[in-house]
Amino acid sequence: MKLSHLIVLTGLLTSVATRLQAATETFDFKDPKGVNNAVFKLDAPLESINGSASGITGTVVFDPENPGALTGKIVVASESLMVPNPLQKEHLHGTNWLDVTTYPEISFVSKSFANVQTAGNVTTGDITGTFTLKGVSKEITTPVKLTYLKDKLSARVPSLKGDLLVLRANFTINREEYNIQPGQYEDKVSPTIDLSLSIAGAAIQP
Amino acid sequence: MKRILKILALLVLLGTAGTWLATGANRGWTKTSQQVKTLDPVTGIEGITYEPKFLPGVDFLAVGVFGTLVLGGASLFVRSKTNNH
Numbered sequence: 290m291k292l293s294h295l296i297v298l299t300g301l302l303t304s305v306a307t308r309l310q311a312a313t314e315t316f317d318f319k320d321p322k323g324v325n326n327a328v329f330k331l332d333a334p335l336e337s338i339n340g341s342a343s344g345i346t347g348t349v350v351f352d353p354e355n356p357g358a359l360t361g362k363i364v365v366a367s368e369s370l371m372v373p374n375p376l377q378k379e380h381l382h383g384t385n386w387l388d389v390t391t392y393p394e395i396s397f398v399s400k401s402f403a404n405v406q407t408a409g410n411v412t413t414g415d416i417t418g419t420f421t422l423k424g425v426s427k428e429i430t431t432p433v434k435l436t437y438l439k440d441k442l443s444a445r446v447p448s449l450k451g452d453l454l455v456l457r458a459n460f461t462i463n464r465e466e467y468n469i470q471p472g473q474y475e476d477k478v479s480p481t482i483d484l485s486l487s488i489a490g491a492a493i494q495p
Numbered sequence: 496m497k498r499i500l501k502i503l504a505l506l507v508l509l510g511t512a513g514t515w516l517a518t519g520a521n522r523g524w525t526k527t528s529q530q531v532k533t534l535d536p537v538t539g540i541e542g543i544t545y546e547p548k549f550l551p552g553v554d555f556l557a558v559g560v561f562g563t564l565v566l567g568g569a570s571l572f573v574r575s576k577t578n579n580h
Contacts (some may be wrong), residue, residue: 306557321545322535322542323542324533324535324538324540324542325540325542326540326541326542326543336523337523341530341543343543343544371545373524373526373527373528373529373530373545373550374524374525374526374527374552375527376524377524397555431511436538436539438537438538441537444537445535445537447539453537454540455538455539455540487539487541488540489535489540
């Protein structure tokens with residue numbers, strides 16, 4: 290192989306590698322506007338508890354040309370879980386329930402993304418990963434909806450340029466499986482917890 | 496004194512029930528903050544914040560009824576002033 294051919298080949302490979310790298314973006318889910326939230330609902334026969342969490346961080350690696358390759362980790366600060374009743378909040382954070390001092394994080398780490406379908410800038414699929422709550426980790430699969438908003442970061446944060454990725458997921462967990470007062474107070478505190486995640490991540494471009 | 500206790504019992508009952516009804520007759524527990532939802536126009540995400548607001552619940556009503564019963568009950572043990580003239 291001539292030297293000139295080698296130079297051309299190296300140039301082509303570098304170009305392809307750069308394009309591939311450029312397509313994959315890392316989205317940071319620490320929202321400067323504080324809009325990201327996770328809503329939780331417990332509907333027991335005697336009492337309904339609704340609250341939300343705002344302390345969301347994490348990163349997701351997403352390629353709009355290959356959405357199935359999505360990977361990432363989302364973390365919710367246990368301390369940020371909020372309910373409107375102060376006593377209920379104290380109980381929720383306390384050692385008998387979530388024990389937020391010992392277990393400061395609730396997390397989800399993705400393993401695989403299946404049944405991926407993309408229409409325009411919206412991708413749906415079933416994401417499987419490890420959900421950790423109160424120190425107990427379980428593998429769960431949940432439907433997820435991703436909306437890729439190219440060049441929309443500046444519309445949200447004028448001083449920054451880049452893309453946005455909106456992630457929405459709704460799923461249900463059983464508190465018994467995460468050692469949260471198993472079998473106790475089920476008439477007032479539902480054994481199932483409905484979770485709804487609505488978060489946006491930003492991939493800042495230099 | 497008997498009369499004062501009876502009036503106080505009535506005022507506590509009316510005050511408690513009136514406050515509870517005026518603030519929306521919340522049938523849950525008393526809340527000290529309220530959810531405020533704001534829509535992010537770019538992402539379409541509904542952000543949730545909490546603003547301080549006192550919303551009395553059924554526990555507030557129960558305390559009021561209990562107070563009324565205590566005052567009303569106490570009035571039964573107080574002798575009425577008798578007029579000797």
